[in-house]
Amino acid sequence: MRDVAIIGVGQTKFGQLWDKSLTNLAVEAGVKACLDANIDQKDVEVIYGGTMSGGLFVNQEHIASLLSDFSGFKNIPSIRVEAACASGGLALRQAYIDIASGLHDIAVVGGVEKMTDIGGHSVTKALATAASQEWEAFFGATFPGLYAMIAKLHMHKYKTTEEQLAMCAVKNHKNALNNPFAQFHKKIQVEDVLNSTMVADPLKLFDCSPVSDGAAAVVLASKQKAKELCDAPVWISGSGHATDALSLHDREDITTLKATVEAAKQAYVQAKIGPKDIGCVEVHDCFTIAEICAIEDLGFCKKGEGGRFTEQGNTEIGGRIPVNTSGGLKAKGHPVGATGVAQTIEAVLQLRGEANGRNTNAEIAMMHNIGGSGGTAVVHIFRR
Amino acid sequence: MTGIIGWGAYIPHYRIKAEEIAKAQGQDADTIKSGLRIEEKSVPGIDEDSATIAVEAAKNALKRANILPTEIGAIYLGSESHPYAVKPTGTIVAQAIGMSNNYTTADLEFACKAGTAALQIIYAMVKSDMIRYGLAGGIDTAQAAPGDPLEYTAAAGGAVFILGRENIVAEIKDTVSFTSDTPDFWRRAYQKYPSHGGAFTGEPAYFKHIINATELLLKKVNKKPTDYTYAIFHQPNGKFPVRVAKKLGFNNEQILPGLLVPKIGNTYSGSSILGLAAVLDIAKPGDTILVTSYGSGAGSDSFDIEVTDQILRIRNKSQSVQDYIDNIKYIDYATYLKYTKK
Amino acid sequence: MTVSKFWRNIPQYYNLIGKKCPECNSYYFPPRDVCSQCGNHKLEEHKFDGRGEIVTFTIIRTPLMDPEGEVIDIHAQTIPYILAIVKLEEGPKLTAEIVDCEIDEVKIGKEVGAVFRKIVEKGPHGVIQYGYKFKLVR
Numbered sequence: 001m002r003d004v005a006i007i008g009v010g011q012t013k014f015g016q017l018w019d020k021s022l023t024n025l026a027v028e029a030g031v032k033a034c035l036d037a038n039i040d041q042k043d044v045e046v047i048y049g050g051t052m053s054g055g056l057f058v059n060q061e062h063i064a065s066l067l068s069d070f071s072g073f074k075n076i077p078s079i080r081v082e083a084a085c086a087s088g089g090l091a092l093r094q095a096y097i098d099i100a101s102g103l104h105d106i107a108v109v110g111g112v113e114k115m116t117d118i119g120g121h122s123v124t125k126a127l128a129t130a131a132s133q134e135w136e137a138f139f140g141a142t143f144p145g146l147y148a149m150i151a152k153l154h155m156h157k158y159k160t161t162e163e164q165l166a167m168c169a170v171k172n173h174k175n176a177l178n179n180p181f182a183q184f185h186k187k188i189q190v191e192d193v194l195n196s197t198m199v200a201d202p203l204k205l206f207d208c209s210p211v212s213d214g215a216a217a218v219v220l221a222s223k224q225k226a227k228e229l230c231d232a233p234v235w236i237s238g239s240g241h242a243t244d245a246l247s248l249h250d251r252e253d254i255t256t257l258k259a260t261v262e263a264a265k266q267a268y269v270q271a272k273i274g275p276k277d278i279g280c281v282e283v284h285d286c287f288t289i290a291e292i293c294a295i296e297d298l299g300f301c302k303k304g305e306g307g308r309f310t311e312q313g314n315t316e317i318g319g320r321i322p323v324n325t326s327g328g329l330k331a332k333g334h335p336v337g338a339t340g341v342a343q344t345i346e347a348v349l350q351l352r353g354e355a356n357g358r359n360t361n362a363e364i365a366m367m368h369n370i371g372g373s374g375g376t377a378v379v380h381i382f383r384r
Numbered sequence: 385m386t387g388i389i390g391w392g393a394y395i396p397h398y399r400i401k402a403e404e405i406a407k408a409q410g411q412d413a414d415t416i417k418s419g420l421r422i423e424e425k426s427v428p429g430i431d432e433d434s435a436t437i438a439v440e441a442a443k444n445a446l447k448r449a450n451i452l453p454t455e456i457g458a459i460y461l462g463s464e465s466h467p468y469a470v471k472p473t474g475t476i477v478a479q480a481i482g483m484s485n486n487y488t489t490a491d492l493e494f495a496c497k498a499g500t501a502a503l504q505i506i507y508a509m510v511k512s513d514m515i516r517y518g519l520a521g522g523i524d525t526a527q528a529a530p531g532d533p534l535e536y537t538a539a540a541g542g543a544v545f546i547l548g549r550e551n552i553v554a555e556i557k558d559t560v561s562f563t564s565d566t567p568d569f570w571r572r573a574y575q576k577y578p579s580h581g582g583a584f585t586g587e588p589a590y591f592k593h594i595i596n597a598t599e600l601l602l603k604k605v606n607k608k609p610t611d612y613t614y615a616i617f618h619q620p621n622g623k624f625p626v627r628v629a630k631k632l633g634f635n636n637e638q639i640l641p642g643l644l645v646p647k648i649g650n651t652y653s654g655s656s657i658l659g660l661a662a663v664l665d666i667a668k669p670g671d672t673i674l675v676t677s678y679g680s681g682a683g684s685d686s687f688d689i690e691v692t693d694q695i696l697r698i699r700n701k702s703q704s705v706q707d708y709i710d711n712i713k714y715i716d717y718a719t720y721l722k723y724t725k726k
Numbered sequence: 727m728t729v730s731k732f733w734r735n736i737p738q739y740y741n742l743i744g745k746k747c748p749e750c751n752s753y754y755f756p757p758r759d760v761c762s763q764c765g766n767h768k769l770e771e772h773k774f775d776g777r778g779e780i781v782t783f784t785i786i787r788t789p790l791m792d793p794e795g796e797v798i799d800i801h802a803q804t805i806p807y808i809l810a811i812v813k814l815e816e817g818p819k820l821t822a823e824i825v826d827c828e829i830d831e832v833k834i835g836k837e838v839g840a841v842f843r844k845i846v847e848k849g850p851h852g853v854i855q856y857g858y859k860f861k862l863v864r
């Protein structure tokens with residue numbers, strides 16, 4: 001296996017981007033990443049694109065061809081990767097494996113989702129396809145509902161409070177104030193979360209990530225190419241990918257995302273480090289409870305301690321392990337297919353010291369991307 | 385000997401009080417309550433229909449009958465609210481209670497007496513040895529237009545009986561019918577709510593058919609009203625069955641145990657047979673029961689039934705009608721409209 | 727859900743028919759063809775009787791709705807409704823609605839039993855899809 005580096009990053013603004021199509025978004029992010037990497041379109045040898053559901057969101061499949069065409073990457077192999085909301089993270093891993101294997105030297109990894117071209121109910125329905133249609137959605141399960149059931153049991157078993165859940169959202173909104181690409185630049189208080197509309201008890205509107213449009217892209221290069229092209233490459237030092245039952249009810253422990261535990265284990269072993277060595281982490285906070293579970297399952301605190309760990313300020317910038325310095329899915333936005341790549345970009349910016357106003361001086365950073373209610377988890381560790 | 389080997393009832397969880405409907409209709413509740421002798425009625429949950437009600441009642445009947453569902457050779461269900469106009473309720477229920485594929489079925493409709501019509505058909509099939517066991521039921525989620533006096537009574541529920549020739553708990557000794565073309569109440573194809581002839585539903589319809597059928601039966605089995613421990617007459621409201629019983633020579637003691645309408649309303653095809661189920665819940669070996677249904681259009685089926693000592697063995701194996709009457713939740717008129725999709 | 731997809735699942739939706747591994751005594755609902763515990767390929771049919779307990783639950787206040795309004799989704803009409811993960815006595819867990827009770831009666835650990843209800847109606851013209859929901863054991 002060859003070493004692989006990230007030599008360029010680019011992202012669009014996240015949010016309700018009415019004047020941008022899926023193609024516009026993906027091309028904008030890809031072009032920015034190539035400019036950042038100081039390469040030409042013709043240098044790119046392969047594309048890996050993460051998108052959850054072009055079919056349901058914009059009624060367009062065969063995205064791989066579309067994107068390579070409009071990005072000007074003529075006739076090169078292009079692969080669309082799908083693992084629900086972990087599509088972006090998995091695209092990164094597949095590109096990493098490709099370059100590490102020696103097949104190609106330069107890859108563009110893109111993540112994109114255009115979610116606002118359909119109505120709210122259609123979005124809920126499209127997202128629900130990441131859960132089991134026959135055994136969950138048919139019986140009335142929605143995504144907030146599934147995570148709400150995780151939250152309910154977490155609160156029951158570990159005395160986690162609604163306030164502690166709210167604190168994740170408050171912190172992430174605060175962090176997003178310094179991220180120009182974030183969907184929300186709005187400071188909120190715990191009370192704002194607690195008083196927001198109940199969606200699925202105990203989760204309220206402000207416990208949930210928004211519906212977003214957006215794209216993100218990174219350029220990956222082999223060690224040799226990276227040293228030729230880039231002064232400050234960021235190295236992928238660990239990559240993990242694991243799966244678990246598609247249906248939440250089929251998991252051994254509803255409050256543990258075993259896919260996260262397993263993917264993290266792979267990444268830590270490969271990087272030859274442990275949780276204590278991580279300087280900052282982007283976790284998949286599609287709902288506030290997901291951030292609590294993630295910091296436990298990634299090993300930053302013990303199972304059941306996530307709520308108190310958050311309340312004590314450990315996950316703030318300046319705390320023991322800054323979590324979601326970008327604003328997370330909650331405040332930065334969650335164009336589902338783009339999320340894993342956008343998390344990667346935040347890790348790169350942190351390691352380059354370019355996360356203006358939210359720098360952590362981290363030497364090692366991590367990203368954690370989840371598909372569905374935990375059926376897929378992708379974890380990557382990066383170092384300078 | 386042919387008779388009932390298991391019975392089961394089901395009444396939905398929700399009730400609406402007559403006061404609540406009177407408020408919506410701008411009427412005086414006390415006048416309505418004393419006029420119709422009704423206090424409240426059952427309302428199906430939004431996810432309930434005649435098929436789901438029949439399934440729950442049939443499961444209760446199976447708990448009492450000591451047979452496997454795969455041994456049942458026919459299922460006939462009477463209702464005026466079959467979920468489909470075309471596609472049988474019987475197949476849904478048979479599948480849900482675990483019957484084999486070796487059975488016959490067809491859906492029945494005869495206003496409020498389709499349940500007893502089913503009972504007669506299954507009785508004939510079992511008695512003739514065409515099948516070993518059969519399942520008959522009457523269920524409804526009765527509809528009434530907002531503002532119609534029927535709204536006070538049109539209710540949901542049903543009862544199911546499994547018939548056989550051994551281990552009988554209540555022998556059906558005989559049955560007769562009295563039927564004529566009398567348009568007192570009807571619902572045309574594709575219409576949501578029924579129409580009716582107002583007062584015409586009384587003397588020439590309900591009373592004439594019930595009295596004639598009952599008298600035909602008494603004559604045929606050579607019995608007097610006083611020979612029966614219990615009597616059950618179709619219950620469109622709380623007044624008609626009491627009056628018809630009196631006219632025929634039955635007293636309140638005989639009819640009150642099976643008179644459920646004040647608490648659950650008129651469950652149409654389930655009405656008289658839910659009364660029968662309630663009586664079987666309390667009857668002793670040797671008790672005799674007379675049941676006469678009434679279906680608009682119009683006809684009555686009358687049954688002569690005798691309870692055996694087997695009844696004590698199976699009575700408590702399932703929930704009783706009283707259990708369903710006791711465990712309820714009251715809803716307001718807005719919720720009622722939502723649940724009944726008006 | 728299309729008619730054929732629904733029809734294929736009728737034994738599960740109506741009767742909770744799952745599988746049991748005769749080698750290691752593991753139970754599966756919905757049925758599986760391979761035992762996840764021991765790898766055995768010859769699993770036997772098992773009918774679950776529908777008794778179980780609530781593992782966790784939520785109150786859904788924003789339901790899944792058909793965007794074109796072609797499906798009269800009963801869930802959309804019943805909000806708020808109670809959704810739970812139920813652990814069957816034999817071990818498998820499933821997701822289903824809890825009906826006929828007040829929201830504050832539902833607690834983690836409470837005993838429930840399966841009932842037969844309408845799940846989805848495909849509009850006034852379409853097929854009615856029935857299946858399991860659960861009720862508190864009183």
